[in-house]
Amino acid sequence: MNTATFFTVVxxxxxxxxxxxxxxxxxxxxxxxxxxxxxxxxxGGKRIRPTLVFLIGRMLGAPKEKLVTLGxxxxxxHTATLVxxxxxxxxxxxxxxxxxxxxxxxxxxxxxxxxxxxxxAKLAAETDYLPLMKLFADTLSAIVNGELTQLFxxxxxxxxxNYYRRIYSKTASLFEMSALAATMVSTEDENSxxxxxTFGYExxxxxxxxxxxxxxxxxxxxxxxxxxxxLLQGLVTLPAIYYAENxxxxxxxxxxxxxxxxxxxxxxxxVKSIRNTEAISKAIAxxxxxxxxxxxxxxxxxxxxxxxxxxxxxxxxxxxxx
Amino acid sequence: MNTATFFTVVxxxxxxxxxxxxxxxxxxxxxxxxxxxxxxxxxGGKRIRPTLVFLIGRMLGAPKEKLVTLGxxxxxxHTATLVxxxxxxxxxxxxxxxxxxxxxxxxxxxxxxxxxxxxxAKLAAETDYLPLMKLFADTLSAIVNGELTQLFxxxxxxxxxNYYRRIYSKTASLFEMSALAATMVSTEDENSxxxxxTFGYExxxxxxxxxxxxxxxxxxxxxxxxxxxxLLQGLVTLPAIYYAENxxxxxxxxxxxxxxxxxxxxxxxxVKSIRNTEAISKAIAxxxxxxxxxxxxxxxxxxxxxxxxxxxxxxxxxxxxx
Numbered sequence: 001m002n003t004a005t006f007f008t009v010v011x012x013x014x015x016x017x018x019x020x021x022x023x024x025x026x027x028x029x030x031x032x033x034x035x036x037x038x039x040x041x042x043x044g045g046k047r048i049r050p051t052l053v054f055l056i057g058r059m060l061g062a063p064k065e066k067l068v069t070l071g072x073x074x075x076x077x078h079t080a081t082l083v084x085x086x087x088x089x090x091x092x093x094x095x096x097x098x099x100x101x102x103x104x105x106x107x108x109x110x111x112x113x114x115x116x117x118x119x120x121a122k123l124a125a126e127t128d129y130l131p132l133m134k135l136f137a138d139t140l141s142a143i144v145n146g147e148l149t150q151l152f153x154x155x156x157x158x159x160x161x162n163y164y165r166r167i168y169s170k171t172a173s174l175f176e177m178s179a180l181a182a183t184m185v186s187t188e189d190e191n192s193x194x195x196x197x198t199f200g201y202e203x204x205x206x207x208x209x210x211x212x213x214x215x216x217x218x219x220x221x222x223x224x225x226x227x228x229x230x231l232l233q234g235l236v237t238l239p240a241i242y243y244a245e246n247x248x249x250x251x252x253x254x255x256x257x258x259x260x261x262x263x264x265x266x267x268x269x270x271v272k273s274i275r276n277t278e279a280i281s282k283a284i285a286x287x288x289x290x291x292x293x294x295x296x297x298x299x300x301x302x303x304x305x306x307x308x309x310x311x312x313x314x315x316x317x318x319x320x321x322x
Numbered sequence: 323m324n325t326a327t328f329f330t331v332v333x334x335x336x337x338x339x340x341x342x343x344x345x346x347x348x349x350x351x352x353x354x355x356x357x358x359x360x361x362x363x364x365x366g367g368k369r370i371r372p373t374l375v376f377l378i379g380r381m382l383g384a385p386k387e388k389l390v391t392l393g394x395x396x397x398x399x400h401t402a403t404l405v406x407x408x409x410x411x412x413x414x415x416x417x418x419x420x421x422x423x424x425x426x427x428x429x430x431x432x433x434x435x436x437x438x439x440x441x442x443a444k445l446a447a448e449t450d451y452l453p454l455m456k457l458f459a460d461t462l463s464a465i466v467n468g469e470l471t472q473l474f475x476x477x478x479x480x481x482x483x484n485y486y487r488r489i490y491s492k493t494a495s496l497f498e499m500s501a502l503a504a505t506m507v508s509t510e511d512e513n514s515x516x517x518x519x520t521f522g523y524e525x526x527x528x529x530x531x532x533x534x535x536x537x538x539x540x541x542x543x544x545x546x547x548x549x550x551x552x553l554l555q556g557l558v559t560l561p562a563i564y565y566a567e568n569x570x571x572x573x574x575x576x577x578x579x580x581x582x583x584x585x586x587x588x589x590x591x592x593v594k595s596i597r598n599t600e601a602i603s604k605a606i607a608x609x610x611x612x613x614x615x616x617x618x619x620x621x622x623x624x625x626x627x628x629x630x631x632x633x634x635x636x637x638x639x640x641x642x643x644x
Contacts (some may be wrong), residue, residue, distance in 0.1 A: 030470045083438060088429040107410040107473055110432055114406060114439070115466045121443050122459035125452060133455050137444035144437045146350045151429055 006309040006316070007046070010054040013068065017050045020072040021079075024119040026266050036100055036112045040079050047072045048207075048313075049174060053182040055313060056196055059306035060186035066127055070185060073123035073136065074178045080116035081143055083109060088151065090235070132181050139177040156259050157235035158244045163237065167208040168201075177203025195297045199310070202294035206317050209287040212237035216271060217280050228271035234261035238286065240270070242279040288318055328631040329368070329639070332376040335390065341374045342394040345399075346441040358422055362401050370529075370635075371396045371496065375504040377635060378518055381628035382508035388449055392507060395445035395458065396500045402438035405431060405467055410473065411555070433440045454503050461499040464491050477556035478581050480566045485559065490523075491532040495528025517619045521632070524616035528639050531609040534559035538593060539602050550593035556583035560608065562592070564601040610640055 007014075018041060022307050025034040048069030057067040087109045117140070117230040124136040146169020153162075179200025183193045200288050215230045230237055236244075237257065244253045252270035261267060274280065294314045301307050329336075340363060347356040379389040406422040407413070409431045422431050439462070446458040446625030468491020475484075501522025505515045538561050539551045552559055558566070558578065576593035583589060596602065599615045616636045623629050 004332065029467050030474060032474055033467070033470060083341065084432055088432060105473075106428065108470065110406055110410060110435075111466055112471045113432075113436075115470065117436070117439055118459055118462035118466055122456065122463065125455040125459050128452060130447060130450060130452055130455075133447040133452070136445065137440055139446050140440035141437065141444065144433055144440055145351050145355070148355060148430065148433045148437065151427075151433065152352060152354055 006312045009282050010051050012049045013054045014050050016068045017071040049178045052178050055310050056182035062186035066185045069126050073120050076120035080113050083113035139173050142173040146170050158236050159259050170205030171208035172201050176200040195300050198297040199294045202290045206287040206290035209238055213283050231267050237278045238283040239274050242282045243274045325540050328634045332373050335376045336369045336372050339393040355486035362626045371500045374500050377406040377632050384508035388507045393450050395442050399443035402435050405435035453620045461495050464495040468492050480558050480579050482563055493530035494523050496525030498522040517622050520619040521616045528609040528612035531560055535605050538596055553589050561596050561601045564604045565596045
């Protein structure tokens with residue numbers, strides 16, 4: 001299956017999004033801000049959120065200019081949260097590139113993240129649509145609240161309900177917002193909005209589960225960070241939860257839930273154990289179930305070329321990693 | 323002169339603002355967020371920005387509910403910037419109380435600040451007025467850009483133009499926004515908006531100059547931090563600039579501009595020198611000139627009881643510190 005087509009059809013639009021993002025720093029801003037923004041933009045990523053915005057907006061007939069603004073707002077918000085995340089985790093690499101945190105002082109990193117938040121809010125306001133502004137603010141609250149919960153409570157916690165709440169806040173909330181916002185600037189129809197909100201939610205949940213799977217099954221060169229790094233931070237994701245549910249007496253599982261995630265040797269062994277069981281494939285199957293619900297939601301729309309691309313995007317979330 | 327009347331006339335409204343701010347955390351948020359918000363709110367401050375919002379909004383006939391929302395948004399934005407500021411400066415005290423930074427980890431402090439930003443944005447959106455949303459985002463950009471500029475460039479810099487830009491970003495921008503926003507929710511009249519924007523700008527500039535004066539002339543018990551602490555961080559404010567302009571050959575001035583602000587003994591001596599000259603009274607006179615321009619701007623409005631209170635607020639900015 002050729003999954004790349006949906007990226008190709010929006011690549012010119014995504015280029016406009018990047019241009020709009022670059023235009024957020026000007027002569028009135030400190031030159032280092034421009035350098036930082038350029039660094040963050042060149043570090044790339046697939047721009048999957050703006051891609052989602054364009055595919056939905058085109059399908060539902062939104063004005064292109066609004067989608068550029070919205071796509072830039074969403075990606076800027078995402079970038080801002082990454083900058084603060086990397087600072088909080090002390091991460092020095094993201095996607096194999098040095099983080100801002102690795103190059104700058106913590107103070108400069110905090111402020112650069114704040115600046116990106118302010119520009120994301122400004123772009124959201126430029127869509128000239130108040131309900132979208134409220135959605136933007138609520139999404140930001142959800143993301144930050146999730147990070148705080150993770151920071152305070154989730155270390156070594158093997159709890160599935162907690163995991164779902166966490167990945168909603170961390171990832172699915174912004175996918176949900178992107179899909180819903182693209183629909184809001186296209187149509188007043190409540191049913192379309194509700195279906196697209198579901199679509200965004202489901203692919204967002206699947207996206208984070210697959211990201212968590214990759215932390216176990218991927219190779220360092222592909223994922224741009226050491227394998228099993230979540231576990232070493234006491235972050236227990238779905239593959240580890242499945243494993244722990246199947247092997248509650250495993251000594252490494254017990255160590256993890258007793259606060260021993262700092263023991264690299266034992267956590268490395270736990271990663272190997274998890275890789276050798278069906279915990280990984282069960283997590284992937286669960287992500288597939290999310291994608292199936294997403295496909296079901298958009299099957300209610302007329303079968304257009306754009307709908308096919310949205311289906312491809314949904315399927316790609318599983319395929320990119322397997 | 324009784325300066326307290328303008329606080330008294332709005333105290334019930336300001337209580338509503340605090341209630342609205344407290345309502346920004348709920349059951350869906352991490353309990354420690356509520357604790358943090360409570361700590362920040364109980365640390366107090368005079369709520370001069372919401373007071374400004376109410377005095378202007380009442381004078382121009384805005385709906386009270388909008389003013390409560392706007393006042394909460396402005397004060398929440400202010401609180402968010404303080405939280406990140408204290409982290410960046412490594413400050414352990416503010417207004418004589420422990421900062422969040424002193425009690426929490428840097429990670430938790432970053433995220434709490436982010437959460438407050440998100441709630442400030444949400445409150446701004448709840449005013450249901452898009453131009454205000456854009457003003458909010460632009461003000462946040464200005465504040466953060468100013469902090470970055472200060473972080474990267476202003477250490478030991480004795481430069482008056484730089485100083486004015488800095489205090490605009492840091493303080494006057496939010497006073498300006500508060501005054502303009504309160505006018506925007508009251509009237510479409512462009513002349514009123516322009517005059518009130520000026521009023522906010524001028525009192526904001528004066529407010530920061532007087533704050534900087536207090537750092538030299540105040541007592542530690544009053545200002546809640548050691549006297550001369552700006553200078554020890556390489557932050558050269560108006561009294562020091564006047565002194566340096568008058569005594570460019572002073573050895574301590576030279577040391578300061580050559581990067582020697584870390585020398586506590588020499589900077590203590592410089593603080594004493596500044597206190598013993600007319601640098602302080604010149605800075606106060608300059609703040610008075612800003613206040614005179616503010617009074618001139620509101621003299622264009624009909625002479626009502628509310629206008630008198632606004633005049634009192636403007637005068638208080640000088641009197642509180644002298």
